[in-house]
Amino acid sequence: MHQTTVLAGFLVAAAAVLIVMAAIARTTTQPEEPQSIVTATGYRLRRGWLWVLAAAAAAAFALSLPEFPYGKPATLTGQHYSVIATQYSFELPSVVPADTPIVFDVTSKDVNHGFGIYDPQDRLIAQVQAMPQYINHLPLRLYAKGHYVVRCLEYCGIAHAAMLGSFDVR
């Protein structure tokens, strides 16, 4: 999901929480109501709140499930490219084809690294961990042509922030 949308959604939700909780706090300046009266309505409201949350969670789950990045066996038949991470560089293909199913086979020679792909707008669009003794298969289809930067996304030592790579999509 587009990061800007996510951030906007979060800020709206956070603002809503602040407004509601502040409003509830303000009710303490109003005349007192016995707890039993408050809870009578409150517990009914709570049941409604539960159903709203449950529906939202179910919807989020249903909408997210098809977008899981792990790929099915069929998607792993794309063109394979090896990625080997070490302290502190990436061994990468220099060019990958655009708009084609590809699979990055990612591993590490030493410690855990993160293979983070940044598009030409410098936005993180895909990532997978690079773990020694294991190969993580990242199925992708890169539509936008251009220069992509790779950053290490798992703390791997004191030069972690300098660990860069890149490839072109043509």
Added chain:
Amino acid sequence: MPVITGEREPDIGKHHLDHAVLMLLGIIAGLALYAPRNDRESAPWLWVAVLSPILAMLLMAPSLYAATDALPWLHSLMHVTFALLALLTAYGGQSYIRGVGWATSALLQTMAIVAAFGYGVAPAAAGIASAQAPASAPIPGKAVHGRQLFAQNCAVCHGQHGEGGVGPSLKNEQARKDFAEVQAWIKKPAPPMPTLYPAPLNAKDVADVAAYVESLK
């Protein structure tokens, strides 16, 4: 399940599971033994119940275990110890406050089983061929090791081939510093260069790296 044998179990994971079975027996015994109902906490029993699982995990260290292979009686003693520690874990917990023994037993048994999947057990290196071509020019023996160390510790700032980056270029460094001076610099650098000696580079490593640096053109 081999209990008294001098043969080495080739599969460490499976051996861990054998120990887990032994511990389960110890736990059952410990829980079954009468433990006085306690209204008052008994601190010594708490420590017994908490330290026994840790000791058991330490004793399960595969290399320590391998050392006992040569002596079957020691191997058997280890097995008995595991069962005993499990018994103490269970009985100790119950003696501290009745009911706690179940929790400490679950803790131990879980560790014993989960250990089979990674404690002394790991997959072989991932089979991805490196595309990097080996260097064409011959390099003196020490400097080969030095190049590896350089790649791990120095390349991040000085570049893969010493061409520079965050740190200065080291190409033709032999014109500026001789072998002894390079070693001295690595051992006592000025910031922002990090201190790499005595760790991760020992004296020999420093010499090898210096040999490699001196060979850079």
Added chain:
Amino acid sequence: MSDSTGARAVMWAYLTTGVAIFGLMALIGLALRVEQAQWVAYDPGTFYALMTLHGSGMVVALALSAMGGLWFIMNRERGMDRTIAWSAYAAIVVGVLCVILSIFPGRFAAAWTFLYPLPFTGATWPSWATGAFLFGVALVMLGWTVYCVQLLGCVLAKYGGLRGAVGWDLVFHPGRASTSSAPEPPPQAFAALVTAVDGLFAATGGMLVGVALIVHWIDPSVAIDPLWAKNLTYQFGHTFANLTIYMAIAFVYVALPRYANRKWHTSPVLAIAWWGTLLFVATAYFHHLYMDFVQPRGFQYLGQVASYLAAFPPAVVTIFGGALLIYRSKMRWTMGSMFLYAGLVGWLIGGIGALIDATVPINFSLHNTLWVPAHFHTYLLEGVTLFVLGWIFANLEARSGLVSSLLTRWIVGLGIFGGGALLLLGWYVAGAESVPRRYAVQPVPGPAIAAWASIGAMLLIAGLVFCLAEAVRLARAPKALTAS
């Protein structure tokens, strides 16, 4: 020394030690953020050593504070052996000292995650520092285990075994529950039970990976599976850090009703909510491994399901319950109640940030960006820390009979909530801009955002300092006649 005085001594020892470590870690945090803002420069080795200390130290500081308060609360339910509490405290303090030594002067910089094989491979610090760090963390875990065992024993003995402590009859056999000889657990006892059980569960993973790493440190020929180690590291780390919130909730259960002059009842709903927490807190940790595609696929689904479900008990029962408790009540707003209520707000907001990141396709582009520290700092700083401060002030206000002036509360609030919000926003925005976490030198727009965040951090620390001064004022005041 009377029982009550002795128990208070335990509580204040845990609290003041936790607060002291917190203060030091806060300054270190500021040092990290201003380096990222490029206002000061120091080498990455130092940055990452400080980052390692900040992460481990902060979680332990908050855990210690919450542990102390919860122990005192449960001790009032059933007297507990003080020497056990003191030995747990000692183990943790010595562990913290070992960790500090590993970093100053050891310069251990593998981050709190000590993600195998990192503490060993490519280490720019001496081997003894690795050992000291691992040993220190092991000691902290030992203290934690002792504490959890004691807490578990307390609830089992007091409420009639596990059946009584979980409120089984309360939910399924109300008739039997009312005639049972064992007392009904108050809300805070549920917090204690879940802390103890899930705490021991976390200790299980921590102990196992800790022993394995220490053995490997002694004998590098012992192989360790990196995926196995990663699973255990996060099982222990996530659960332990998450439990600080659930410990601190006991403070809300006990103190907020007093301010609102109302009661927080145990009910079947509350019991069921805590059963949910018991289960979901223990299984949510898989959300740290979404980007390890080699994980069994089932674990990934379980991670998202458990993470979503973990939000229900807080959102529907505890936070909603807290809001309902104060709605149209005769609420006394003091520093203590302000913090307790604000902590509920921070917890909820942090939860939204967390749920977003716990959704796998979103995690795909947010994992290990600054969104991650964004959400956990929200929980810890504007959740747990506020609950702890609330508890401290609740006690000081009760003891002295004094409260803080409106002006003081505004100054402290502006600093802690306003400055805190600026600090947190910096991380959320930077994360959405794909700035990676744990970068000593951040790509654009990291440094510009870090500058604003640093201002927020300074305001936050200023607010905390005012808060500390006010706490000292209340503490030094003579004991009120009405105080117990």
